[in-house]
Amino acid sequence: MSIVARNKNSKPRVTVKDLARDLGMSVSTVSRAFHADAVIAKDTRDVVLNRAREIGYSPNPFARSLITKKTRIVGVVVADITNPFYPEVLTRLTTELRAIDMNVMLVAADQSGEVDQALRLLLNYQPDLAIILAATLSSEAAQECRKAGTPVIFFNRLSADDHAFGISCDNILGGRSIADYLVDTGHRRLAYIAALADASTNVARHRGFSERAVERGLAAPVVIEAGQFSYHAGYEAARKLRDLKEMPDGVFCANDILAIGFLDGVRRELGLGVPDDISIVGFDDIEMAHWPSHGLTTVQQPIEKMLEATVSLAKELGTNAGKEPVVQMIPPGSVIERATTRRRHHG
Amino acid sequence: MSIVARNKNSKPRVTVKDLARDLGMSVSTVSRAFHADAVIAKDTRDVVLNRAREIGYSPNPFARSLITKKTRIVGVVVADITNPFYPEVLTRLTTELRAIDMNVMLVAADQSGEVDQALRLLLNYQPDLAIILAATLSSEAAQECRKAGTPVIFFNRLSADDHAFGISCDNILGGRSIADYLVDTGHRRLAYIAALADASTNVARHRGFSERAVERGLAAPVVIEAGQFSYHAGYEAARKLRDLKEMPDGVFCANDILAIGFLDGVRRELGLGVPDDISIVGFDDIEMAHWPSHGLTTVQQPIEKMLEATVSLAKELGTNAGKEPVVQMIPPGSVIERATTRRRHHG
DNA sequence: CTGAAAGCGCTTACAG
DNA sequence: CTGAAAGCGCTTACAG
Known part of the structure; x- marks a missing residue:
């Protein structure tokens, strides 16, 4: 008034x-x-x-970047936030980028088509760098980045586009070591619970697991498509075990959150004992995997090293923006044995 | 070369x-x-x-904001990312702010002292608005914001500083309705598992719960200090039940993740049956509370409405930056009964 | 080593 | 309704 x-x-x-x-x-x-x-x-x-x-x-950073053409902003696109793996990655990434004086502009993309959209918005702010967490880009969107001079890092994904950087765990190796572990502990009928069909992580883990199982003289693992990296998908996948001709004795789930859903499903829907009737292995080693109620056997993603690699790449791109894209594959930790697997003896 | x-x-x-x-x-x-x-x-x-x-x-948004003094940036400080409640809030907030053409600049603060620090960094970018998720600010830091002309919204916390906006669930009411629920279902010996001592959410839930229990004719609930909003803290708190003179029959844990840890602890460490020996109620209704392995009885936080209020406040502050700070308390949902509570009969 | 001047990409009174 | 001009807060050749 x-x-x-x-x-x-x-x-x-x-x-x-x-x-x-x-x-x-x-x-x-x-x-x-x-x-x-x-x-x-x-x-x-x-x-x-x-x-x-x-x-x-x-x-004033805006006035400054008007001239320098550097914004010290890194655009981060995050998709699959339901996986508890990513909140941790996101916050640690943010913290470590702050330490080299870079700021995170965050965009969330619920559906996969939105990732392109999200990135375009980000591009308006002319970030010095874009990091895509848990998603990929259409090749058109990737090209837009190139045009805008913004390097792109795919974190924990391999991209179809070979003009982008990639920082990822060596998922083939991870899949192989899980096959070895299960074979070594006496498992004979393996299964793979697949998540998002076109996610490179899903594909590579499956491939490593399957190839190694065959090399070790077993039949190729049965595949159950869960379709998503989520608890719910894992829980539902457990139901599909019923349709199998033969019950597997060792199951590798594409990641931990899927494995935990699967574990609960196996116990509650099928009434089977884990690890007595069936062994379950995940991938990531999220915090929840340590919880006594799950005690999930899994493989640790080398987050520490992946973040290190990302930050040092960010730093390098600051002085040498024309750097040729490379993909870095970081070996995962070895299998951490907990309570969802046990040695099987054969007569 | x-x-x-x-x-x-x-x-x-x-x-x-x-x-x-x-x-x-x-x-x-x-x-x-x-x-x-x-x-x-x-x-x-x-x-x-x-x-x-x-x-x-x-x-170019930078050139533009140099003149308009509006950046369309909202600085978000996130602290307690281990609570699965926040990743969801963060992504949805980001998405909805995008819809009104505002961009999120994210800063993570691991420890509480860092929140001040984080905000100061953010202030350099002259955000039109700062949102503090799950944390509070020192009054000095709050004042710096005021000086810089950046309004501050505390999301899911009440602030000591009365120059800031607050958007929060009515936690007292929530605590009261849980007391009512437990009394109505025949519980007589109540306990409260406390989290972060100086978090307004923790304090208000406790207060509402305790006051209402007394109003209903029970003794004030016993308090066990867990100290944190975390699974681990809840698990450890369960151990402390042993020290109690009398075992409670109805327990309210400050939030869901704490309750889930407590639940696991009660079952595994104490060998007690839930809900047969003891009933457990949480607060938040995070996704995990629905999981069949937990089936946690809880109260739903009105995230939807809290986000709506935040976004419309952001919008309003865009045209009327001088708006007087207010605190909005949004009533929580009613108690959602699942598998961790049951009716008790008395002889 | 320091200063005067131009200019980054915009917006916005001010005239017309 | 449109245009010429000033200016936002900086950085960076260019002189000295």
Whole structure:
């Protein structure tokens, strides 16, 4: 009801000009103090930086990036947030990127078509880098990134597009070591519970598992399609065990959350004992896998190393934006044996 | 090894100037086409917008915000990511803010002191709004926001600072309705498993629960301090039941993830039957609460409405940045009865 | 080592 | 309704 609206609700921010005037220096000199590689007397820099702290000045990142064409923003697209693996990756990634002074602009994509859309929005902000978590891009969208000069990293996925970077666990190796583990512990009838059909993680884990099982002299594992990386999908997949001619004795589920759903399904819907009747192995080693109620045997994803690789790549791309895309495959940990598997003896 | 470094790895982006030249119009006119409330002939606007789409122009948000002082960025600080409640809130919030053309800049804070720090970093980007998920701010940090003209919303927390907005479930009411439920179903010895001592959610749920229990003629519920909103804390809290003089028959845990840990602990460490020996109620209704292996009786947080309120507040603050801070309390759903509680009969 | 000047890509009074 | 001009807060050749 007041006549004069208070439009200026904030004090105007202090700018280079203010600081320069305050110090009796030129704007250029003040500006240089904030760039590690600028030519400026050490004393001058110290004076500027100290005074800046006192009066609360820091350079406006927007004005800066208008000129430098660097935004220090990394656009992160996250899709499959229902998998507890990703919240952890997301927060740790955010934290570690902050440490190299990069900021995360987050876009969520519920459905797969939205990933393209999400990335386009992000591109408006001209991120120095885009990271795609748990999803892939259409090749058109990938090309748009290239046009915009934004490098793309696929995290935990391999992309069809070979102009993008990839950082992923070596899922074939992981699948193979699970096959070895199950064979070594006396399992003879293997099954694979498949998740998202076109996810590279799903495909590679299956492939490694299957190939190695055959190499070790077993029949190729039976496949049950769960369709998703989710608890619910795993639970439902357990029901499908009934349709099998022969009950498997060792089951590898595409990831932990799927395995946990499957585990619950096997116990509750089929009334089978785990590990007594059937052994179950997951992939990821999420926190829930340690819970006493599950005690899931699984393989650890090398998150630590994957994050390290991502951050150092981000850093490198900062100085060398033209770097040729490469895919880094990081070997997973070995099988962590818990309570969902046991050795089987044969007469 | 090439002699000329390819520094310009991206084609320069198309700017207003390019588009203006292309259309034979002034830069001003082109610019106006992108502002709904600008004075411009409808036909002109259509021509500009169409051509813009063709050549892939969209206004540089940085240059724009340099002038408008609006960034359309909302800074989100997330702390307690281990609670599965928050990933969902975060992604949905991101998605819904996108729908009103606002972008999320994410900062993660592992420890509580980091929240202040995180927010300060965010403030550099002059977000139009800051949303704090599952945490509070020191009053100094809150004041810095005020100085910078950035409104702050505490989501799912009440803040000590009364200059901030708050959007929260009515936790007192929630606590009360759980007390009513337990009393109505014949429970006589209540206990509360407390989480983070200074979290407003924890305090209010406890208070509502305790007050109502007394109103209904019971002794004040025994309190076991779990200290955290986490599975692990809940599991450990179950052990402490042993120290109690009398075993409670109805237990309210500060939230679902705590309740699930507690549930597992009660079953595995104490060998007690749930719900036969003891009833357990959580708070949140996270997805995991539906899982057949838990079937947790709980109260639903009104996420939908909380998000709605947040988004509409964000919208309103866009046109009226000086709005007086208010706290909105949204009533929770009623108790959802599942498999961790049962009616008790007394002789 | 420092300063004056141009310019990044926009928006917005101000004229017309 | 449209255009020319100023200016947002910076950085960076270019001189000195």
